Amino acid sequence: MNSPGDVFAGRPLPRPPNTKRWIWVIVAILMAAFAGVGVVQWQQLRLLNSTVLYDSDNIVWSFYQVEHELTRLQHALAEAARDPARMDRETVQMRYDIFVSRLSHIEPERTAPYFPSASIQTDVLARLRAFVADADLHLGPQASQPLDAAALRWLGGRLESMRLSVHDLALWGNESVGAQAAARNAAVRHQNRIALGLALFQALLTVVFALIVVRQLRALEIRGQALEQLAHRLHSAHHDAEAASRTKTAFLANMSHELRTPFQGVLGMLALLREGPLTQEQSAQLRTATESANHLLALLNDVLDASTLEGAHLRLFPQPTSLERLLDEVESVMSSPAQNKGLELKVIRAANLPDTVEADAKRLKQILFNLMSNAVKFTDHGTVTLEVSVGGGTAARPLLLFEVRDTGIGMNRATIARLFQRFSQGDDSTSRRFGGTGLGLEISRGIAQLMGGDIDVVSVPGAGSRFTLRVALPARAPEALPPPAPALPLSHTPALRVLVVDDHPVNRDYMQALLTHFGHSVTLSANGRQAVDAVAQGSFDVVLMDLHMPIMDGFDATRAIRKLPPPGGRVIIVALTADAFRETREAAKRTGMNDFLAKPVQPIDLAECLARFFAPPAPPAPVTPDPTAWIDPSRADAAFSALAPGLHAKMLACFFDNDDGSAAAGTLLACLASGDQTRAASAAHALRGAALNLGLIRLAETAQTIETLDAADFAALAVDLYARVRSEMSATHDACVRAGWIATPAPRAPGTSAPGTSAPP
């Protein structure tokens, strides 16, 4: 398996090139290049415009026009001078005006935009203007002197003297325009070169840009592939880790499971040992051993619960359950430890609670016991309250809130954060002070979540805690409740011939001891093969068959037995197995087994199982009357009306007489005193049956509570229950006296010896 470190140990991921900055640089350069191209093109447009203006004015043409008009005026003057008397004055005037109109076109302010002025231009223009000033005396708008022959000759001479200068001026203009045009062309070429360069630069940048984009895309692609590989490696690492975790969980479950079986043997043997004659010292040692074993078993049960929860193997068996009865039971169980610590215990039921809900009562009680035991454990004075209310949901499926409040030491934030984690307790100091596996809350929350609910907690250090179980449970009509289990006195089962098949010697011995105690005769087999042979040869009433054995397992043995001829082939076969999964149960049924007992086998379960096959069914019990009453005459009447009068009183007297060591109440008290749960459960069962028949309903209820306690609760509550059974015996006796059922005013209280010091004689 890869360790998580391996996942990252490979080639480091390619980093994406730091291109963001480069892209911005390129964008900036491109913008600058575009701006440059814009400037160049704008300048070109300006040059073009100036060329157009140049063309429009055609400066060179203007210079030559001046020279041309000068010549034409010269001719006109010469023509006129030839015969002044008959000269065409109008023609001369027009030629002069046209000549003058031309002069403004070669002034420096007109030519300045196209080429710089020069001295030749100003000099020649000055001479021309001077000529016009003189000529205007004869030809101007306000002519003051006649245009006679002399004036004509003088003007012609003046023109002739300027002709060459004007010609030079025209040539100079031509030259200047040419030079200007050449400069302009050079500028255009220069601009063109710049524009071309910029265009090439732009093209280059575009190529670079494209290359970067391509590189970036490739880097992204490579990175994507690397990420995909990494995700794949992480996925498989995660898968491996989960598999390892599952394996460990399964191992833990198996181990605690395997540990439970021999442990059950130890407990059974301890119980049987107590039956024998013991010294007081041995009895005390035995009790200590039993308590330790019970505690260890409770721890194992916790571990098993936690691992089955984690492996999602834990199943709920919901069935109609009376909420009222369930809460009564929780209250009655918890009242003793609470009283013991001087705490007030309150159970508050909202008025709108449904009577009956569909729930796995055993698991629901487990949660409530856990929460309330914690509350009691961590509270030194004050009150522990269980308040049950409806917090929403629908009428068909109300959301029930079970709120357990205490006034104990409370928890800080860090503690709460660790609270539901495995093996964690408040902190190391509380762990040392209060003990426990630390699995209780995890299991409780796991069960709550399995039920579709959850547990949350609010706590203030020093002020107490509030745990709330929220779970929506389907409401049921009260008629759906199964009738209370009929009391089956163990003695009703006749002596049976039992074949016990188990590969584990401890288990075999335990079963043998138990069955012998019940008065049955026992034969032992170590595997399926031996069992088939035994059934073929002997005759048995019932076979208790372990499922997992070497050589031949329980399934194969059952099939082989079922092929035997009667009566062997029809023997009752009860499967014994430690895995309580439904699949196993169904497989056992399919194979041909008649019933199923989960290991560790509780004596009461075994007795009930045997009774199912070999005792006549008891009549269904009537409805439970008012639970506050100590006794219920109707029940007593139902049981005794058909019998001899006075029998009821006689049996009641016998019930309250402690001299008979086998009397159920005495045995129960002894077991409570010694902390022997197995026997206590069995005695409580017997007590319950007897009490119910006699109409002593409160005692029957208490007995049932004791009977259904699990090992951990039993260990915690045994001392309190001892006191409670004693006080209830006394109170019930008083009630019987008041009802006139018995006459004796002062019976001897059973179990007068102090807890822990007595053993049945």
Added chain:
Amino acid sequence: MPTRRPLLLTLAAVALPLAVPIVWALDAPTGRVVLTIEFKASGRKVDFDMAMLEKLPQRSLTTGTPWYPKPRTFTGPLLRDVLAAAGASGTQLRLIALNDFKVGMPVSDADQYDVVLARLLDGQPMPVREKGPLFVIYPYDSNPELQSELFFNRSAWQLRTIEVQ
């Protein structure tokens, strides 16, 4: 009959756009001839003196030109009215200036643009030495396409003769 004249005028006004070309009853020039319109095909000549041009509807146009640093106001008859007054029908004109400058112009220019045959510059007659007496002016400022060498060249100044072809 006092009622017939307005009726005729109305009819004339309605028919006016349809009558092409409109021939104005021309007086013979009494002053100095400033413009001659010559018909190449017939050899006919129509002379105008300044008074005849003044009688035609006048148009004032203020526009920038390449020849003056600032926009100036030119006033005179529209070229197309002058041509119509001369009864001209043709497609191509040839403008000839006093200094023998010659340039061609399609008749369509006169129809398409309000080409003014300017005789006043800022309200004053233009002497020859100031590009007068007649100056062909296009409305350059209101038509950007006119601001080109082609139209500047057609804008003959010191105009003397228009040949109609």
